[in-house]
Amino acid sequence: MEISHRILAAWVAALITGSVLTATPPADAAVSGSRYGAESVGTVRAAVTDIREILNQRSEQVDVFIRERHAAITIQPNGRWAGSIWVPWVGNDNEMSKSLIVHSDRAYQVFQDYWDPSNAVEYVLEGNYKDGQRVAGSNTGGGRKRLTIRPDGSLFMEATN
Numbered sequence: 135m136e137i138s139h140r141i142l143a144a145w146v147a148a149l150i151t152g153s154v155l156t157a158t159p160p161a162d163a164a165v166s167g168s169r170y171g172a173e174s175v176g177t178v179r180a181a182v183t184d185i186r187e188i189l190n191q192r193s194e195q196v197d198v199f200i201r202e203r204h205a206a207i208t209i210q211p212n213g214r215w216a217g218s219i220w221v222p223w224v225g226n227d228n229e230m231s232k233s234l235i236v237h238s239d240r241a242y243q244v245f246q247d248y249w250d251p252s253n254a255v256e257y258v259l260e261g262n263y264k265d266g267q268r269v270a271g272s273n274t275g276g277g278r279k280r281l282t283i284r285p286d287g288s289l290f291m292e293a294t295n
Contacts (some may be wrong), residue, residue, distance in 0.1 A: 181253040181276025183221040183246050186294055189214050189282040192238055196283050199235035209283075221255055223248040227262045238287050244269065246276075255279070255291060 190196045190209040198215075199206045202222055209215045222232040225248035233245040242257045247266060250256075252274040256266035271291040272279065282290040 180223060180248065183253065183255055183276045184278050185219040185221060185281050186278045187214065187216050187280040189280065190238075191285050192283055192287065193285075194238055196236065196238045199237070201235065202232055221246040224263055225249055227264075230258075230263055236281075236283065236289065238283055240287060242289060244281075244289070257289060 188196075188198065188207075188209055190211065190213050193211050195211055195213075196209045197206060198209070198219070200219055207215055207217075219234065221234065222229075222245055224230055224233055224245035229248075230243060230245070233243040236242040236244055236257075240259055242259060244255065244257045245263075245266070247254050247256050253276050255269045255273040257269055258265045258267070268274075269281075269289045269291045272293045273291050278294045280292050280294050282292070284290055
């Protein structure tokens, strides 16, 4: 029990300080969900992407559903939200229920691709994990980000301090 508390404490400390966690997945892990193939997944690096600000450049409100927390936020037209939302890691279709929902006139499912070595933040409009498309802008490498919902409804991501 003491060992698992130490491991958990180290894991939390690494996440809080912005470190990267490295783990070797089981031999069959890449086969079940990875779009990148088993040969590309020797070691999985899971960098945290922390959305610290959301800008709504639309003339309608935008709702963001944080499904892992069972929470929602509303950003008024041409409004801004500030806080902290970690983009959930998704590695296959069964995990899509963890993705963030960004809804204006369409519903984006936003997630961080667990198997992508660049830690890309992706979205799907309709479909499944394998249909993921990268959010435009600075969508890789984890860290603090600003998510913008543009006037045309598209998503854009940029790094912040």
